[in-house]
Amino acid sequence: MTATSTVSLVKELLKVVGSLEEQGVNGHLQPQQAYEATRRVEALTDEIKRAVLGPLEYTIQIAGSSLSHSNQLGVADVIGDDVKTLFALPLAFLTFWWYSPYAGTTISCLVAHGYFEVDGFGSRVYRNNDMFNILRSHDSNTLCDAIGFICDDEFKSAAHLVETARAAGNTGGKKTKAAFHVAFGFDRPVFEWYSDPAQVWRGQRMSRAMEQLHRMANGNVVTGTHQFLTLRRPRSFGERSIERRVNRLRLAWSTQPAVAQTRVSFAAGDFLAPTLDATGLPRGQPTYLIRHVLHDWTDDEAAGILGNVRAAMIASDAAGTRKAQGQAPKLLLCEMLLQERSGRFVYTTSMQALSLNNGRTRTEAEMCGLLKRAGFSEVVRLGAVPWSFMHIN
Template sequence: MNPLTENPSQRIVDLSFGFIYSAALCAAAELGVADLLEQGPRSAASLAKELGADPQSLYRLLRLLASAEVFSEDDSGHFSLTPAANYLRTNAPGSLRSAVLMLTQRTFWAPAGELSQTVRTGKDPFDRIFGAPFFDYLERDAKEGARFHHGMSCLSDLENGPIARSYDFTAMQRVVDVGGGHGGFIIEVLKANPQVRGVLYDHRHVLAEARPTQAGLADRCELAEGDFFESVPAGADAYLLKRILHDWSDEVCVRILRNCRKAMPAHGRILVVDAVIPPGNTPHDGKLLDVLMMMSLPGRERTEEEFRKLFAQAGLRLTRVIHTPAALSITEAVAA
């Protein structure tokens, strides 16, 4: 599939078939095919026997993925890993298996099927489908919640280092990662800035799998339980909000930002790490994420001007937007 083909009619057909590739990736990740190929090429029949799968169905699945350079089939019908397939291995450096399982889980898949209704009404169908808003559902369903948080950590690990190194923290001593999940981002900030002490702030069930201790940073990173809708730890030089505001409506974002504004000292900074949508027809991952948000959450990706308005409502002033090597930018704000 090549959505950028010069043939406009074929582009429409290719995009329409895109969901099949997503389903195939999900199936391969769930089955754990890549882990079994770590030792070398194997036939679909051999893999199927070990996985308890139907041999012909598994062959057809792998044949499709091999056509997209995820796995490779040789003349004898044996499949092997490719550079892309290697990222489906559970223990591969930079593994994306958890990210694939998250992005193709039903919490995104089911609402995607109702996108036309969402566009008509302006309301996402998540609550109606699952009986609760997105994050309430994930807290209630431990399995789906774990899949989401592991997937987000996995996906974020690709970008955390480059983003953390894109901002100058040298004058700072204390940084709070608001809603920081398992701590992947604050870990990279602390590794790049030995003088900084961090606070990883999130709900108890999320912090149960926090990673700073595993990263050897227990003495420099405090774990703080709480709800950023109510308050955030006071007195930090900077408040990090990575992939937080895009989950929420403008009204809720202003509430979160006001809590940060109230907690920070006069010299403090708020660093929002989200996509900043460029104008025009320029391709940007944020435009894809924006529709994903629309399908399952009340949030959205925003332009620089939309961030400026949010900050103003919270008593803040946008000072600059720092683009990073990742799809996300750092939008900095200070007290107005």
């Protein structure tokens, strides 16, 4: 990349940031505009870094090893609100005293990224700043669990992606072991392994990591996961999941106010079952919601899930009636898509899904292809970030 093109990138960056600031001050900045602009800022700064630093230094700069090591040692918690010298860190680390030389190198690597403040170059006197507070375990904006999960479970799993890809190729594309299974040496479902006494801390960290990562997104939607459920102002909502998860969901929801508890019901089912009766899906309802489900399944399985939901939508309930009489039933599909404007959040979580569970983050065209394959006739895309809502008849 030439110097002239780099200068043009910088000029565009100034223009975008200036517009963001001006519209923010005037109160004219809409959430979608802010999202698009910040993604452009992210892309521009990455392009400028690559142009100025070159590929080697840029690659080293974005590597996560120093951040991971500092996170594991708890350096931010040790420093706290005080000023600490490198020589004082061994006393604070106690049983981790032998890591102090490593801590010195790690912290020095992070200073250039703005995570620490130092009292003069080479002084090895450190203090926390606002940016590094995200690595303080009790900070309201902590990303400790997210960084630990990504740099541990995901990085180890990703190291085996080539191996698992070859295995999948040898089976004709059928679902095989995920890279996560190979990395940690087990054959059972991931969440079942996470629930083992020896691994429960990993499951808890993963759950907290997902919450922390989702703070990065300007979305507040109906959501259900294997361990927690968050609903915003629902009138009535039925949560259907596999049997072993229903009790966890019900227990998590029991901590909500009584007025909220009466608005949600839980029922076990299997949306991959071969017949509609076996799925247990409610029939003939006016609206159905699928959120963050399809990325965990192969194309064949995802098409099967969508086909079962469509069959339930157009069927009558046990009394032979349909609550959606006079109107076409609708499916709201909320899934993360790979798009040209996707940011690092989407790329990171896409690699997580791929390495942890053979999951796929699909493009919009690929998702629409699955919907068509399942028999849906009309797709209306509703813009929402970083997820995409699809309103489907």
